[in-house]
Amino acid sequence: MAYENIIFQVEDGIATITFNRPKALNALNDSLLTEFSQALDEISGNEDIRVLILTGSGEKSFVAGADISELATFNALQAKRFSKKGRDSISKLQELSIPAIAAVNGFALGGGSEMALACDFIYASENANFGLPEITLGIIPGFGGTQRLPRLVGMGIAKEMIFTGKIISAAEAREIGMVNKVCASESLMEEVLKTAKNIALKGKVSLRAAKQTINNGMNVDLLTGLNIESDAFGLCMASQDAKEGTTAFLEKRKANFKGT
Ligand code: CO8
Numbered sequence: 001m002a003y004e005n006i007i008f009q010v011e012d013g014i015a016t017i018t019f020n021r022p023k024a025l026n027a028l029n030d031s032l033l034t035e036f037s038q039a040l041d042e043i044s045g046n047e048d049i050r051v052l053i054l055t056g057s058g059e060k061s062f063v064a065g066a067d068i069s070e071l072a073t074f075n076a077l078q079a080k081r082f083s084k085k086g087r088d089s090i091s092k093l094q095e096l097s098i099p100a101i102a103a104v105n106g107f108a109l110g111g112g113s114e115m116a117l118a119c120d121f122i123y124a125s126e127n128a129n130f131g132l133p134e135i136t137l138g139i140i141p142g143f144g145g146t147q148r149l150p151r152l153v154g155m156g157i158a159k160e161m162i163f164t165g166k167i168i169s170a171a172e173a174r175e176i177g178m179v180n181k182v183c184a185s186e187s188l189m190e191e192v193l194k195t196a197k198n199i200a201l202k203g204k205v206s207l208r209a210a211k212q213t214i215n216n217g218m219n220v221d222l223l224t225g226l227n228i229e230s231d232a233f234g235l236c237m238a239s240q241d242a243k244e245g246t247t248a249f250l251e252k253r254k255a256n257f258k259g260t
Helices: 030-044 076-095 111-117 133-137 145-153 155-164 170-175 185-200 204-217 222-237 240-250
Strands: 006-011 014-019 051-056 061-063 100-104 107-109 121-125 129-131 181-183
Touching: 006 030, 014 030, 014 185, 030 076, 051 061, 051 111, 051 185, 061 100, 061 111, 076 111, 100 111, 100 185, 107 111, 111 129, 111 145, 121 170, 121 185, 129 170, 133 155, 145 155, 170 181, 181 185, 204 222, 204 240, 222 240
Parallel strands: 014 051, 051 100, 061 107, 100 121, 107 129, 121 181
Antiparallel strands: 006 014
């Protein structure tokens, strides 16, 4: 499939989607969201892909939010459709069975922060900036930011960011727990790839179970969450990967997981 607004690559089981509208700081327009959603479908249909990395083209920006020049032309119905399209594709990202890592290489504003928040975790370059500045445009985050940011960093910090629209540095984002690791710009992709390769060696069955269990458990009470975990644990134990993992330990060798 040929893409114009993103670059989609797969190498050694690791897929990378690079948002590629550098002249508009990789802002999300309608066409980009369509392509993004199609690429996620390609990933879901390819059993060989084990990890996804999202990043932005150029040195300045991950994603500078929704495309404001396109947004400004929308009537209420078009805005609602666009918001739904963004929300659906970002939900599709969150619901991928494989882990997704955001490699934030510059501005991650508005929809850009929201895209990164829907990944499983975020690594950022030193020059990265995060923020939900929609309030300064007279709107509110529309791609999940009001829901995912408070779940990750707590209600007070999220409300302060959303009410003020302030932009924070990578170091501040690390401090509030939004970002796992801050890297020198030139080593960001190397660091992300190192972690992606580490994850790719693990069993696909247990990775999928761990991701689903954590995500599903976030929205329920503790007892229900623990029951979700027990069910998933039982299913994992029945897999070939669990047999291979435990046998490899006892035979003092590295496990060779097949993902079944
Ligand atoms: N949309 C469209 N074009 C953009 C965007 C954007 N979000 N951001 C930057 N650009 C363009 C600029 O217009 C400029 O284009 P040109 O060269 O043709 O003038 C080019 O990218 C470079 O930008 P700047 O010259 O502004 O670069 P600076 O380094 O001076 O500033 C900033 C960089 C700080 C990132 C600045 O560009 C900026 O503030 N951008 C907007 C950030 C923003 O407010 N993002 C939030 C958008 S709203 C959103 O994401 C809501 C999501 C939910 C939508 C729900 C749908 C209904």
